[in-house]
Structures are given as C-alpha cells and as structure tokens.
Amino acid sequence: MIGKLLGGRYEIIEKIGGGGMALVYKARCRLLDRYVAIKVLREEFTSDEEFIRKFRRESQAAAKLSHPNIVSIYDVGVEGDIYYIVMEYIKGKTLKEVIREKGKLSFEETVDYSIQIAEALAHAHANHIVHRDIKPHNIMITEDGRVKVTDFGIARAATSSTVTNTNNVLGSVHYFSPEQAKGGYTDEKSDIYSLGIVMYEMITGRVPFEGESPISVALKHVQEEIVPPSHIDPTINKNLEKIIMKCVRKDQVERYKSANELLVDLKRIKNNWDDDMVGEDDVSLDSPTRIIPVVKEESPKNMKKKKKKRNGNNRVVFFAILAAFLLVSAMAFGFWQFKDKFLSTTVKVPDVRGLQEDKAKEMIEAEGLKFSVKSRIFNSEFEEGDVISQSENPGDTVKKGYPIEVVVSKGSKLVKVPNFKDEDISNVDSLLSENGLKDGGAEYEFDEEIPENIIISQDPEAYSEVPEGTKVHFVVSKGPKVKNVIMPKLVGKTLEEALQIIKEKGLTKGEVVPQPSDEVEEGKVIWQSYEQGNEIEEGTAVDLYVSSGKGGGSGDNNGDNDDKDNPDDNKEISSDLNITIPQDKSQTEVKVLKIDGGASTVYYDRIHYPSDGTIVIPIKGTKNTKFEVYFDNTLQATKTLVD
Missing domain, CATH: 2.60.40 (Immunoglobulin-like)
Structure with a gap:
C-alpha cells in the first residue's frame, strides 16, 4: 500500500496502526496539501457483500458527526477491492498508550478525559449512532490534551430493533457490556458501560476482568460482579467510584439513562471532588440475623396459672408503657421545637450546578433556602435549563431563608447561516468569524459552468438557524474538467502544417519566432516549446521557432518582430x-x-x-x-x- 494513490488524491505514506477490521495509514491529500489518516478494510472482509454494504452505510452515517471530541471523517471511497475511510489525522497517542506509560491516571486526568469522551458519545447518541466499541485503543489524546474518539465507522445507526448478532459480536471483550457478550439488545447504555470500564482502567491502571480466553472474560462480564476501584487503591475518590459503579451495572435499566446524565455527575465532581455529592441508590436494607431462644414445653396446669398471672401483669405493663411513651413523645416534641428555634439556624448550601432549573429549585428549597434566577445566558457547554453557576459555594454554611441566586443556560446561541453560494472560498474565513461559525472543510468537484474556487453549495443551508460555533461544510468548484492531449511532433513540419496540427489537437498558437539555421530548410519548425509525447492541457499555447534560412532573414512572427540588417561590427x-x-x-x-x-x-x-x-x-x-x-x-x- 505504501506509495499507492487512492481516489486520485490520497498518497499513502506509512502504516500507523491497525485493528481487527482495518489497517490505518498516514497519507497526504494532494488536492488540499494536508495529512490525513486512511482506514483500509482488511482483505478478509472485502468478499462479504452484506458486510461491505453495512460498512459503507455506517461510514457515511458517521461522517455526519461533527464534534471537537470526535475524529472527523472527510471521505468514504472504494478502489477495486480496497474499501477505505479518509479521516482527520491526529498527532498524539491512544489512551491505551497513555495508561501504559503512566501506569494509571490521576483523578483530575480521569475526570477530564471521561467528560470529553462522554461529550462525544452524547453528540453521537443525539444523532442516533451507537459506537459499540468504546475502548482506550479507539480514543486518541492529542498533544494538547484533547480527546478524540475514533472508529465510529463500525457503529450502526441505532434503531428500536438494534440487536448484535451473536455470531459476529462487535467490540473488544475487556470492555464488553453484558448485553453485547450475550448477543442481546444494545443501545446507548452499552456505550456507557464500556466507558465505565475505560474509567475503571484509567483510575486503577487495569481492567476489571482478565481471563485465559476472550470467552472466559465475556462470561465474567455477564456473571461476576466488578470489584470496586477502592478495593484496589483505597485512595480513589469515592464519588468517582460511585459514578463508575453506576456505569457498569449489569442491568441496562440501572445505569445512567444517557451520556448527558452521566456528564452532570462528572462535571459536579470535577471541582468538588472531596464532597459526598453522588448518592447511593441501591443501599441494602436487609435486617441483621437474630438468635431466637428455645421455647420449653410446660404442663396445662402450670400454663393456666401463668396465664392468669400474665393477664394481671400485662395490664400493669401496658399502662406503664403507655405513660412512658407519652412522656418521651412530649419531651421529644419539646426538644425539636427548641432545636428548630434556637439551634438549627444555619444549613449547608447544596450543589445544584449542572442540574435542571426545577430540580435545583427543589433541592435548595428543601434546605429552607430561597431560590432565585439571577440571569439566563447562552452557553454551549450546558443544555437549555441547566444551572451554570450559583451565588454561594456548595458546602458553605448560611442562615435558613438565605437567597441562592443561580445563572441558567439558554442553551447554545442560535445564529443565522449566511449565503456562501457564488462566493470565492478564500473569502469564507472572515464571513464565518463575523457570524460566529466555524469552517467545516471543503470538498472540490469539477463544474462546467461555475468558475474555479467558487462555492457551489453549503451545509447547513443558507439562512437556517444553528447553534453558535457550528461548522459549515462547502462544496467548491474545480472549474471545467481539464482534458489532456499528447503533444505531437512539430519539428520538421512547415509552419502551416504545424499550425494545422496544433488546431486539430485542441491546442492554441503561441509565439512564432524566426531563427537562422544552416541545417533546416527555411519555413520549417526547428523547435517546439513542449516536447513530443508529453501530456499537456487542452488549450495550451505552443511556441515555435521557425527556420529563416541561412544567415538569417525574416519569417512569420505574428508581425511583432522584424529582423533588421546588422552592421558587420554588430553581427x-x-x-x-x-x-x-x-x-x-x-x-x-x-x-x-x-x-x-x-x-x-x-x-x-x-x-x-x-x-x-x-x-x-x-x-x-x-x-x-x-x-x-x-x-x-x-x-x-x-x-x-x-x-
């Protein structure tokens, strides 16, 4: 493959990786003069027509994703038996390589990377795409610490009937969800499980299950409980552990409902790692085991006597207990009244950042505090209705009734997309910047009517409203398709013959210059500006030197130059x-x-x-x-x- 040219523009430079389905190469795009990564399907899959159809459909679906934490797909193509995807080239390391180098990651690194991965999954899930192969090998870390999730090309558009084939399970066994291992129904929560395993590996330095074979590891995901991270390293943050353990529940229903819900907890603990912020929702309420004394048998006579005695005693005991109960109740009521009035004047401020406004209001008022919205602003990092910030720090102590002001997100600011059609591609940067948009790249195609470098179409469409920061993709004209011709031999022809050949070949007449020649007959071509056999563009101007005979003389030079007699001292x-x-x-x-x-x-x-x-x-x-x-x-x- 090295040195091969795919699609007439992608020159393969070197192999940079590979997996079970494909090999990955670094390539240079000759058209845009940039490096790209090309994923080439392995030969063993190219004979399976059904697989190829799925591969192309899934790749095209993944190409629609546009997110800073997802590797961009530029092109999908086929050349002979070679099926390939052209992707953004990332200079960095896989998360797997980072974990191997460091042994394990810090709390801050783990949470930061997890948030970025979850952001990527939230975007994909919103577009009805489930990844199904989340693992450190498919997560790139750039040199500046940005996460780039790749390999969405093998994911399938999620539908209500998406079921993984038991004979062809996708993904890697150490990061399998139980439903994938069983060949059952997979959905967005399957990605959340795999992300939980990745988080587990980041913070502990190892995966939860190992085995002698892939099957044995898969069975452990189905049958065995995962050892909590703190059992491996007691210093691991408890909140992070709770998040991980919720992600990896065996039952899909018990996991986070969505990547967005997971993001709320991850963002909550990012800057408040020492607070107990993530609650347990599956605490066991079973009673402890008690020892029951042996009951001895007695005669009817003794039992009758004891029964009479017990009846008398029971009345005394009943009234004594009732009196004691009333006394204790009165004392307790008085104590709580005293506590409320004189002792419980302050409360801790709850953390409501990242929560929806109604939920935040409920939590604050439950603590006896007042809830008020200070302002509502556009923010691309928080969904509409989410609390961005609060006036008092979580955990601070304030008096009951104290007002807690919050800033609520209005979601991403919507901007109107300008009409870029008929604009020169070189002018789009300033227009994009002025309208709060970003460049989503361009693809070029020949057009017989639209001049070179002029925009043919755009996505999103002109005048549509999109979130601020949206990438706009362009289709740009390469001008009319260039036709090439083979340069004929003109040397030795008369000027008239040469000009006729030039016309027949679709070329144009260039400069005709007379040159004296002792060897070539006057009026014949002695030199042509393009050598015979070279491939040149149709319409190219061809210059000719024509013999003017021995000792000079005049010839056809378009009337631009006339030979002049030179004196002997200026020959x-x-x-x-x-x-x-x-x-x-x-x-x-x-x-x-x-x-x-x-x-x-x-x-x-x-x-x-x-x-x-x-x-x-x-x-x-x-x-x-x-x-x-x-x-x-x-x-x-x-x-x-x-x-």
Whole structure:
C-alpha cells in the first residue's frame, strides 16, 4: 500500500496502526496539501457483500458527526477491492498508550478525559449512532490534551430493533457490556458501560476482568460482579467510584439513562471532588440475623396459672408503657421545637450546578433556602435549563431563608447561516468569524459552468438557524474538467502544417519566432516549446521557432518582430541554452533574462515539470549579449554570446 494513490488524491505514506477490521495509514491529500489518516478494510472482509454494504452505510452515517471530541471523517471511497475511510489525522497517542506509560491516571486526568469522551458519545447518541466499541485503543489524546474518539465507522445507526448478532459480536471483550457478550439488545447504555470500564482502567491502571480466553472474560462480564476501584487503591475518590459503579451495572435499566446524565455527575465532581455529592441508590436494607431462644414445653396446669398471672401483669405493663411513651413523645416534641428555634439556624448550601432549573429549585428549597434566577445566558457547554453557576459555594454554611441566586443556560446561541453560494472560498474565513461559525472543510468537484474556487453549495443551508460555533461544510468548484492531449511532433513540419496540427489537437498558437539555421530548410519548425509525447492541457499555447534560412532573414512572427540588417561590427550571433529541469520539485518556473546594452528583457518564462528532463532554448543576440537563467526567481546560470 505504501506509495499507492487512492481516489486520485490520497498518497499513502506509512502504516500507523491497525485493528481487527482495518489497517490505518498516514497519507497526504494532494488536492488540499494536508495529512490525513486512511482506514483500509482488511482483505478478509472485502468478499462479504452484506458486510461491505453495512460498512459503507455506517461510514457515511458517521461522517455526519461533527464534534471537537470526535475524529472527523472527510471521505468514504472504494478502489477495486480496497474499501477505505479518509479521516482527520491526529498527532498524539491512544489512551491505551497513555495508561501504559503512566501506569494509571490521576483523578483530575480521569475526570477530564471521561467528560470529553462522554461529550462525544452524547453528540453521537443525539444523532442516533451507537459506537459499540468504546475502548482506550479507539480514543486518541492529542498533544494538547484533547480527546478524540475514533472508529465510529463500525457503529450502526441505532434503531428500536438494534440487536448484535451473536455470531459476529462487535467490540473488544475487556470492555464488553453484558448485553453485547450475550448477543442481546444494545443501545446507548452499552456505550456507557464500556466507558465505565475505560474509567475503571484509567483510575486503577487495569481492567476489571482478565481471563485465559476472550470467552472466559465475556462470561465474567455477564456473571461476576466488578470489584470496586477502592478495593484496589483505597485512595480513589469515592464519588468517582460511585459514578463508575453506576456505569457498569449489569442491568441496562440501572445505569445512567444517557451520556448527558452521566456528564452532570462528572462535571459536579470535577471541582468538588472531596464532597459526598453522588448518592447511593441501591443501599441494602436487609435486617441483621437474630438468635431466637428455645421455647420449653410446660404442663396445662402450670400454663393456666401463668396465664392468669400474665393477664394481671400485662395490664400493669401496658399502662406503664403507655405513660412512658407519652412522656418521651412530649419531651421529644419539646426538644425539636427548641432545636428548630434556637439551634438549627444555619444549613449547608447544596450543589445544584449542572442540574435542571426545577430540580435545583427543589433541592435548595428543601434546605429552607430561597431560590432565585439571577440571569439566563447562552452557553454551549450546558443544555437549555441547566444551572451554570450559583451565588454561594456548595458546602458553605448560611442562615435558613438565605437567597441562592443561580445563572441558567439558554442553551447554545442560535445564529443565522449566511449565503456562501457564488462566493470565492478564500473569502469564507472572515464571513464565518463575523457570524460566529466555524469552517467545516471543503470538498472540490469539477463544474462546467461555475468558475474555479467558487462555492457551489453549503451545509447547513443558507439562512437556517444553528447553534453558535457550528461548522459549515462547502462544496467548491474545480472549474471545467481539464482534458489532456499528447503533444505531437512539430519539428520538421512547415509552419502551416504545424499550425494545422496544433488546431486539430485542441491546442492554441503561441509565439512564432524566426531563427537562422544552416541545417533546416527555411519555413520549417526547428523547435517546439513542449516536447513530443508529453501530456499537456487542452488549450495550451505552443511556441515555435521557425527556420529563416541561412544567415538569417525574416519569417512569420505574428508581425511583432522584424529582423533588421546588422552592421558587420554588430553581427547577430545564435546559440542554445541547455537547461536541466530540477527533479526534486513538482514544478519549476524557468525564466531567462536577456541583457543587451544595459537593458534587461524577459526572453523566456514558462513552468516546467520533472518529466520535461533537459530542455533546449535557442538564443540570439550580438556580441557580449548576456543571458541569465532563473529557477523560481533564483539565479542558476549565465551565458554571454561571443564570436
């Protein structure tokens, strides 16, 4: 694959990874001159037509995702038996590599990475895509610490009947949800389970289940309970442990309902890790075991006597208990009245950040505090109705009745998308910035009517309202499709014949310059600006040098130049410049300056390619006329005419 060109634009440079389904290569996009990552489906899957259909459908669905924590998919293609996905190239390490290097991650790192992964899943789930293979190997960490979740190409659009095939279970066994291991119904909560396992590995440095075979590990996910992280490392934060253990419940119903719900708890503990903020919702209420004394048998006579005695005693005991109960109740009531009036004047402020407004109001008022909304602002990090901040810090002590002011999110600010159609692609950056939008990249296609670099269409559509910061994707014209022709041989032809051939080939007449020649008959072509056999664009202008016979003379030069008789002391001299085109550049501008009598003129100026090899440029002038050769405006050589 190294060196192969896919889709006429992606040049494979090196292999950078691989998994069970595909190999990953680094490539350079020749069209946009940038590096990309290309995931190529393994050969063993290319013969399965049903799998290929799913692969292409799922890849196209994943390409619609646009989120800073998800690796962008630029293109999906096929070339022969090669099925590939073109993705954003990430410079960094996999989360698995980071864990191996560090042994385990800190609380801060674990929570930060978990929030970013959950953000990516929330976006995917909102677009009805379940990943089904969340694991550290599919999570990239960039050099600046940003998480990029990849491999959505093997996920399927979630539907109400999504069931994983038991003979072809997706994902990696150490991060399987129990329902995946059993081949049952999988949904967004399956991703939450796998994320819980990833969080477990980040904070402890190991996965919860190991086994001699993949099957044995899968069975443990189904049958065995996960050992809490604090049993491995007692210093692990209790709130983080509660979040992890809720993510990895065997029963899907008992896990977080959504990635957004998980995000609320993760954000709550990010800056308040030492508070007991995540409650237990499955505490066992079973009574302890008690020892029951043995009951001995007695005679009826003794039982009758004891029964009479017990009846008398029972009345006394009953009234004594009743009196004691009334006394204790009165004392307790008095104590609580005293406590409420004189002791319980302060309460702790609850943390309501990240909660919906109605839930936050309920929690604050339950503590005897007043709830008020200070302001409502746009915020892309919090959903509409979520509390962004509160006036008093969580855990602070305040008097009952104290007002707690909160700032509530209005969600992402909506902005109107401008009409970019018919704009030059070079002008979009300023327009995007002015309207609070971002560049979502562009794809180019040929168009017979729309000029090169002009925008054909956009997504989202013009005048639609979208959240601030939305990426706009463009389709841009490459202009009419260029047709190439093979350069014919013109040397040796008469000027009329050469011009006729140029016309038939769809080329155009360039400059025609007469040149004296002792070998070539007058009126015939002695040099052409493009060598025979080279492939050039249709419509290219072809310059010709035509023999003017021995000792000079005039020829057809479009009336632009007339040969003049030179005096003997200023005789015209002819020669050649042999120029070898550089092989280490894709193209080179070759320019020749003619310096005569102190005046400098451009004698030759054309773009050449490595395939042109060595070119010959005929030159003429008088004695001491100087010619300078430049490559891309850098002087390379000089030549002075002599007798």
